[in-house]
Amino acid sequence: MDREAKNEKEENDREREKGVAAMVACYQGFDPAAYLQYNYMPPRADFDRQDSIVPWKLGCLHRAFTEGDVGGDVLVDVGSGPTLYQVLSGCEVFDTVFLTDFLEVNRQELRRWLQGEGYSGLDWTPYLQHVCKLEGRRPSAWTEKAARLRSVVSDILPIDVHLPRPLHPDSQLPTAGADCLVSCFCLESVSPDLASFTRALGHIRGLLRPGGHLLLIGALGESYYMGGPGVRIPVVPLDEAQVCASVRASGYTLVRLEVYTLPKGMMVGVDDVTGVFFVKARKP
Ligand SMILES: C[S@@+](CC[C@H](N)C(=O)[O-])C[C@H]1O[C@@H](n2cnc3c(N)ncnc32)[C@H](O)[C@@H]1O
């Protein structure tokens, strides 16, 4: 590499590090309780309307986990935040589930739910009941599903998708890698730009075994969201073509893309999301 190219690469690396550091600073104000209220409680989180985003998301995950090509022992949820909906179908398929997040406040929120004692966060019962319905079980089986989830979560780990190795080496992941990754509203919400989003996809690919699957849910057209009162967090605005190109450029085979367009009434000022994508991809 000649001197000019070396200087340009060093400048690009410095810019990238500054962007990531700025994102870390934004997340210091993240408020799990507020985030759950903004996105996972009524009226935004509505199960009654068939065209609501929540049944759509849970349906995408249910189909992806149960259509026969996804399996193995280990499922990793990348950037869990304070939420659990993303593993309610997967917990029936995998015997070992790792939840992960960058922030201790989120890992603590998840621990509180898993321990069952003194949890004062979101009531996940409607989500558990809905997934039981998708599985053809009676809604009252939600207590069994909650117990199943508590039994298969092996650990709640720190993660940083901007690192080439996002998990600490002691994380007890199998040497060959996880059998499946799920990640929801994380990569585009923690990356300063599209190149960083694509790089992060490549970093988490290293957590997967060859032949393993990535199930990715994310925001389309979103440029910011409120991570708490007065906590405005920038988001990489993505369109469908960019999502597909980044998935392929980071080394996955795209199995399918599904898209949900938000009805106008869903725009309530906590973000400017216009749609949601679901990607099923495979590591060759
Ligand atoms: C918009 S929230 C998504 C939470 C949840 N997965 C959901 O579906 O709502 C983004 C999450 O990414 C986490 N995060 C922030 N920086 C990160 C990083 N560098 N690597 C991995 N996760 C990060 C945040 O702590 C937050 O929980």
Ligand SMILES: O=S(=O)(c1ccc2c(c1)CN[C@@H](CF)C2)N1CCSCC1
């Ligand atoms: O499930 S959602 O599509 C959803 C759920 C979570 C998020 C967003 C959207 C958009 N901003 C993200 C910031 F990263 C977080 N949904 C938006 C409509 S109302 C119910 C929640």
